[in-house]
Amino acid sequence: MTKLKKIGKIKFGLLSPQEVRKMSVTKIITADTYDNDGFPIEMGLMDPRLGVIDPGLRCRTCGGRPGECPGHFGHIELAAPVIHIGFAKLIKKILQATCRKCGHLLLDEEAKKKYQDEIKGLKKIGRSTDYLIKDVFKNSVKIGVCPHCGEEQKNIKFEKPTTYMEEGHKLMPSDVRDRLEHIPDDDVELLGIDPNNARPEWMILTALPVPPVTARPSITLESGQRSEDDLTHKLVDIIRINQRFQENREAGAPQLIIEDLWELLQYHATTFLDNEVSGVPPARHRSGRPLKTLSQRLKGKEGRFRGSLSGKRVNFSARTVISPDPNLDIDEVGIPLEIAREMTITMNITPQNIKECKEYVRRGADRHPGANYVKRLDGQRIKVTDKNSEELAEALELGWKIDRQLKDGDVVLFNRQPSLHRMSIMAHKVKVMPNKTFRLNPAVCPPYNADFDGDEMNLHVPQTEEARAEARILIAVEENLLSPRFGGPIIGGIHDHITGLFILTRGTTLFDENDALELLRKSHVRDLEKPAMHENDKPYWTGKQIFSLILPKGLNLTYRAKACENCDVCKKSECKMDAYVVIKDGRLLCGTIDEKAIGAFSGGVLDRIIKEFSPAEGKKFLDNATRLAIRAITHFGFSFGIDDEDIPQEAQSQIDEIMMEAEKQVKRLIEAYEAGELDALPGRTIDETLEMKIMEELGKARDQAGNIASQHLGLENSAVAMATSGARGSMLNLTQMSTCVGQQSVRGERITRGYDGRTLPHFKKGDLGAAAKGFVKSSYKTGLCPTEFFFHAIGGREGLVDTAVRTSQSGYLQRRLINALLDLEVKYDGTVRDTRGLIVQFKYGEDGIDPSKSDYGKSVNVRRIIQNITGQDPAEV
Amino acid sequence: MKKFNVRDHEIVPEHVIISKKDVEALLVKYSITKEQLPKIKSADPVCKEIDAKSGDVVKITRNSPTAGKSIAYRLVVG
Numbered sequence A: 001m002t003k004l005k006k007i008g009k010i011k012f013g014l015l016s017p018q019e020v021r022k023m024s025v026t027k028i029i030t031a032d033t034y035d036n037d038g039f040p041i042e043m044g045l046m047d048p049r050l051g052v053i054d055p056g057l058r059c060r061t062c063g064g065r066p067g068e069c070p071g072h073f074g075h076i077e078l079a080a081p082v083i084h085i086g087f088a089k090l091i092k093k094i095l096q097a098t099c100r101k102c103g104h105l106l107l108d109e110e111a112k113k114k115y116q117d118e119i120k121g122l123k124k125i126g127r128s129t130d131y132l133i134k135d136v137f138k139n140s141v142k143i144g145v146c147p148h149c150g151e152e153q154k155n156i157k158f159e160k161p162t163t164y165m166e167e168g169h170k171l172m173p174s175d176v177r178d179r180l181e182h183i184p185d186d187d188v189e190l191l192g193i194d195p196n197n198a199r200p201e202w203m204i205l206t207a208l209p210v211p212p213v214t215a216r217p218s219i220t221l222e223s224g225q226r227s228e229d230d231l232t233h234k235l236v237d238i239i240r241i242n243q244r245f246q247e248n249r250e251a252g253a254p255q256l257i258i259e260d261l262w263e264l265l266q267y268h269a270t271t272f273l274d275n276e277v278s279g280v281p282p283a284r285h286r287s288g289r290p291l292k293t294l295s296q297r298l299k300g301k302e303g304r305f306r307g308s309l310s311g312k313r314v315n316f317s318a319r320t321v322i323s324p325d326p327n328l329d330i331d332e333v334g335i336p337l338e339i340a341r342e343m344t345i346t347m348n349i350t351p352q353n354i355k356e357c358k359e360y361v362r363r364g365a366d367r368h369p370g371a372n373y374v375k376r377l378d379g380q381r382i383k384v385t386d387k388n389s390e391e392l393a394e395a396l397e398l399g400w401k402i403d404r405q406l407k408d409g410d411v412v413l414f415n416r417q418p419s420l421h422r423m424s425i426m427a428h429k430v431k432v433m434p435n436k437t438f439r440l441n442p443a444v445c446p447p448y449n450a451d452f453d454g455d456e457m458n459l460h461v462p463q464t465e466e467a468r469a470e471a472r473i474l475i476a477v478e479e480n481l482l483s484p485r486f487g488g489p490i491i492g493g494i495h496d497h498i499t500g501l502f503i504l505t506r507g508t509t510l511f512d513e514n515d516a517l518e519l520l521r522k523s524h525v526r527d528l529e530k531p532a533m534h535e536n537d538k539p540y541w542t543g544k545q546i547f548s549l550i551l552p553k554g555l556n557l558t559y560r561a562k563a564c565e566n567c568d569v570c571k572k573s574e575c576k577m578d579a580y581v582v583i584k585d586g587r588l589l590c591g592t593i594d595e596k597a598i599g600a601f602s603g604g605v606l607d608r609i610i611k612e613f614s615p616a617e618g619k620k621f622l623d624n625a626t627r628l629a630i631r632a633i634t635h636f637g638f639s640f641g642i643d644d645e646d647i648p649q650e651a652q653s654q655i656d657e658i659m660m661e662a663e664k665q666v667k668r669l670i671e672a673y674e675a676g677e678l679d680a681l682p683g684r685t686i687d688e689t690l691e692m693k694i695m696e697e698l699g700k701a702r703d704q705a706g707n708i709a710s711q712h713l714g715l716e717n718s719a720v721a722m723a724t725s726g727a728r729g730s731m732l733n734l735t736q737m738s739t740c741v742g743q744q745s746v747r748g749e750r751i752t753r754g755y756d757g758r759t760l761p762h763f764k765k766g767d768l769g770a771a772a773k774g775f776v777k778s779s780y781k782t783g784l785c786p787t788e789f790f791f792h793a794i795g796g797r798e799g800l801v802d803t804a805v806r807t808s809q810s811g812y813l814q815r816r817l818i819n820a821l822l823d824l825e826v827k828y829d830g831t832v833r834d835t836r837g838l839i840v841q842f843k844y845g846e847d848g849i850d851p852s853k854s855d856y857g858k859s860v861n862v863r864r865i866i867q868n869i870t871g872q873d874p875a876e877v
Numbered sequence B: 001m002k003k004f005n006v007r008d009h010e011i012v013p014e015h016v017i018i019s020k021k022d023v024e025a026l027l028v029k030y031s032i033t034k035e036q037l038p039k040i041k042s043a044d045p046v047c048k049e050i051d052a053k054s055g056d057v058v059k060i061t062r063n064s065p066t067a068g069k070s071i072a073y074r075l076v077v078g
Ligand SMILES: [Mg+2]
Pocket: A450, A451, A452, A453, A454, A455
């Protein structure tokens, strides 16, 4: 292990004006930067002693070349003191807590002593003294007369951003500084400031450090004109005003003008430090763009901390829109030719690959799997062009390197933000394709949480053998089929994959040889088994048989499909929903394949194959299953239209009756409530009881209406097929479309607010009826009436707000957790330790189990083991 | 008010102070110094109950639904 260096201590303090001058290599007095010949002016903002940025020159202070010289500070002597904006609030608190005349803290000696002792005690045991300091400030402000000199204290008001008013009289920064200077060191300590490292008067600037040029490099535009950094612009402003202030004061200008200039100097010093202070108009560039000054360089997502230190930009990466391609393997990614030509892998030329390398170089940059650069032993990089490709290919020698273009089979990392779990980055194999989007198999959408409504994804090309090995062994899609979150498959069939296999395997659908082979055309299966039956001498196969062909031999599984209605006594293979699934030795004997078989998150068959055979077998199964499903769904055809929501007239009248009955029931409840005959439920008020009963009544009505509707919509209805197979949508969605949308709610209650005593002016005050409180009787198909539409919008808005709030909150939580846990490591002895070797857990997770290798969180599946040994499911015996 | 022993509560795991010899063995087993152990305050109700003093090492045996029993050690501090 590398020896870790320990940080002894970190000291925070303020720079005193003396320190500023001491560390300064020169005073800056002139706002001009370069003279007419383009040389930097001495004692100007680009003084050569401040460091070098121009190549070829040497620093006048340290003699270093650009890159070696860290840069050196200068300073500006301010003609008048100004407030440091970062401390404006603290200055106010200190002014209020100390005497205006003698500068002592306004507490009497006894109280001071008490606080001093307590603080000393806390510091000794290394605890925070924050709450005590807060107390000191709070108690001092209250005192009206100084206990040390008897001076009556005046009320100090702070006007943002930098003005202090003492009973109508303005305190100039110089007055403030005088007062702060008078505070004795002992009292400073009680204010939470270490007087050795920070005297309060240093919060008022008298000498301003000028950052070295290396921190504000100027750039030369193509036109030869120099363009200065924002900080330099700001410093120019400060120097100009500083000079003017000085001249005016020396000339004896009227107080009014002096104060104006002082104010202006304050403005420039403030915006130099922070250009986003509330109440201060931001300093702007000539173009109108606000300047990026010191604070802006550090703050926020793009700031130094989050942008440059915890996050960095990388080369060898690409980003574009994604689109689906079910013909790709799940571990492939389709890459546009244009991107493949741009992105390279560095190959070291060895005796084994020199022939191959020569071929790449010969092809050059324009013919696809070619090479873009050749790097010679002396480090020289040569671009491969049309003209030199032949010549370079011949010149190749062992030990040289070539930058070879991406080609089929290379491993790349594929990623979609927000990268919330480890499956957000997986290694795919390249497949170079025409057109401009990344293509991926829709089965890998769940781990990335991707869809194709314009989502973009990133791609990174690993550059070393080690990185590629790690990508293949640890990050490959195949290795991430199971989620460490719940120990089940996170990659699996979605939407059409599920519908397709559902309609293929449901009941006994027969296919002739041609159709059967056509369905299996894109899978790896080449031979059909014995046909299920013959008719007119023609062989026929069932859908279940065809699906069985892609199952591995030796797979045994019994479970209940999603369509199972949990009958009291399961009729097993006689189930009328065909929901009792039996797989014996890789043959689907009965039951229907649905979400619970191959779906992401819940696919039981997929889960078993991965765990009992191998991830590779699982991947193969998924590739075959998705292709078979797509072929099946296109074979049968599958569509959904508005007439799928049609319900027969008699059903409609039944539904209308239910609705009317429900409304009557609600009316009755309200009448009972108004007559005072309603009994309160235990623990509820009468009002709450009424609300609950009405909600219950209306909910029941919608469910009943939904049931009637679904009785008339069979599995031949596409929406029903999708809902029962778990492919997409639910019966509730269908009910809402065809029958009744139902009660709209805000925070789980009926809508109550909006207008004076009612929800909308369309209703009478105090109306408690169904319609007046957001019950939507219409269906989406019939359309909503205006009041219903409005209530629907209210209910819908709540959902949007919830998601917005949840994502921002969980995002912040995630960031904090990551920062806290990021360098914990599971060591070879099974312990979890931090970088200091401090043990966090003696065994990972206290049980040493990798949840992605577990069986839905359990370390062993006893039932499964018994079943494998005895050949019988213990639950069925 | 009736006092009760926190150790009698079912969700409070078993805490035992281990001997000097066992501590040595533990440190050798994980090749660590005492300071690299997780900590527990001497003011912790359990520590008060078993009279663990600063510098002692306690062995904690927890019940785990997946591992049966899981064992951890903590250094008593403060
Ligand atoms: Mg999207």
